[in-house]
Amino acid sequence: MENALLRKHYAYSKIDQEDPEEIKHRQAQFLIQKILLQVDNRRKPSFLRIRMCKLRVRIGRRLKKLRKSMLLGISVARVRLYKQVISRMKTWRRLFHRGRGEPLLSLAPMFA
Template identity: 65%
Template sequence: MALVLRKPNAYSKIDKEDPEERNRRRAQFLIYKVMEQADSMSRRRPSYLRIRIRKLKVKIGKRLTKLRKSMLLSISAAKVSVCKQVCSQFKTCRRLFGGGDNHSSANLVNTLPSPLFV
């Protein structure tokens, strides 16, 4: 009642709303809105342009997927070939600098003196 005294044109609710009634009214409103949207969607037909664009997107997506897979395959093949070349170069370098000859290291083990204490 204090609000009524402060503002001459204001009015107050005398009795409060029932929460169940408020929920029922809100549910009816939401149902009405959903039905209205469904009705407006059923009237609209998908345009020819939208169908064409959707098909084009699918086509582009398939091509991109195919391109990505082929790129990954070619990149992995390139990695393998580069690794083979690098390994062969390392083997060549080891042989040149004396670290790659297995027979000479085996002979070295055979020429070591026998242990003193057995």
Template identity: 55%
Template sequence: MGLLRRSNGYSKVDKEDPEVLIHRRAQFLIYKVMEQADCRRKPSFIRIRLCRLKVKIGRRLKKLRKSALVSISAARIHVYKRLTSQLKTWRRFFNPGSHHGAIATLPRPLFT
């Protein structure tokens, strides 16, 4: 109490809570960033046009990538179907046990 009553006296400050300190630092950083954003100049017409052009090109590339993936998957399916049908044909041709595609055998004559 004696320190507080003196005109130029300083009292010892208690240590601050770490959460309060972190909060105050965060507020300060937010303030600085907002201040920098206010100081920036307005974007020029050319920058706006470039930004729009980049977005347009990005959309076209995305559409092109999607269409390429669709066409590649369709080509894969087509190749797979042709390959399986070809394998079925070869299996019928080379498999001696199955008579589905082979020439029919004639029955043996009854009287010889």
């Protein structure tokens, strides 16, 4: 029994007497090994995953280009419609109001 106590006491005293630089070195080695294992266990990107990523980028670019062209087309159509409505209104104004005088066509009032 006494022998066991001496061994434990010796083991603890041996750890206490260990060099602090050696402890730091051992901890650093442990961390380096841990990181290297994590890197080894990491999945490498598969060929299919790389292809899918490239395809997603291409689709995104095409959608962006399509959206821009649609917005441009809509704005051009809006301007054309506006011009057409203005020209029709001018035509109607000429029809109903000939110059400064009486209108060319006069509509009877709905409620007399």
